[in-house]
Amino acid sequence: MAALLLTVLLGTPVLLVASDPVHDSNNGTVPLVLWHGMGDSCCNPLSMGAFKKMIEEEISGIYVLSLMIGKNVVQDTENGFFLDVNTQVSMVCSQLAQDPKLQGGYNAMGFSQGAQFLRAVAQRCPSPPMRKLISVGGQHQGVYGLPRCPGESSHICDMIREALNRGAYSDLVQKHLVQAQYWHDPLNDDLYKKHSLFLADINQERAVNETYRKNLQQLEKFVMVKFLQDTVVDPVDTEWFGFLKSGQAKETETLQESVLYKEDRLGLAAMDKAQKLVFLSTDGDHLQFTAEWFNSNLLPFLR
DSSP, X not given: OHHHHHHHHHSSGGGXXXXXXXXOTTSOOOOEEEEOOTTOOTTOTTTHHHHHHHHHHHSTTOOEEEOOOSSSHHHHHHHHHHSOHHHHHHHHHHHHHTOGGGTTOEEEEEETHHHHHHHHHHHHOOSSOEEEEEEESOOTTOBSOOSSOOSSOXXXXXXXXXXXXXXXXXXXXXXXXXXXXXXXXXXXXXXXXXXXXXXHHHTTXXXXXXXXXXXXXXXXXXXXXXXXXXXXXXXXXXXXXXXXXXXXSSOEEOGGXXXXXXXXXXXXXXXXXXXXXXXXXXXXXXXXXXXXXXXXXXXXXXX
């Protein structure tokens, strides 16, 4: 992700040119929590660090917490590949609960896999309350393919592909490979539902957890950004909560066509009816957007 976000932050000269700061009418702001994607870290000065700085320049006085999963940047990057997602979510929930600046509520923005991880935070940890969730290229129905791994090391990416192809739902791979925990094989639906340690749980595939459903509906807005030329996420429909139809790997269905929506297992249909779901798109590759697009489409949700 770091290389791709670098394109966003440095490849487009206008992105770091700040417009007039955004002020709250009461001279206060809602804090923002960021969760990076695979292969990146909280504080990379060429990606998330620069993005955090840009937001702080755009919104005067805002508190921005860019999550570090681990004790340092190296651990943070490695944990994006190898630390059980449920453990990561628990660590973040604890960190947010102990941060005095977040107790009145916060907005959250997740990039790529960080987006579905933050959704798990919203569903599992309602205190402090998440007000708005912005998913930037998140894979909410998982992925079925790894066409261009955006990690820091091609060796790691090759290893991930090999492990997923060998057996994404084996206990060993599920417990030790983050990407396996949101691997969604439409050709082996029963296997996925039975053995997926993370995604099948937060998507209510085995049973309906009413607490998850209730907590997610507390969001004021759930914003999902799809990248129309995405060459990393497969299928790209997952960025809008769509996916491949079960039993085959060619035809996709939208969120609204899915059983998840029709049975309202997560409360998304109710949220849609209440106009809490926002579907945005941009004509770029994975995580590639301009400052102008960000300021026009996402910045208003952070005010």
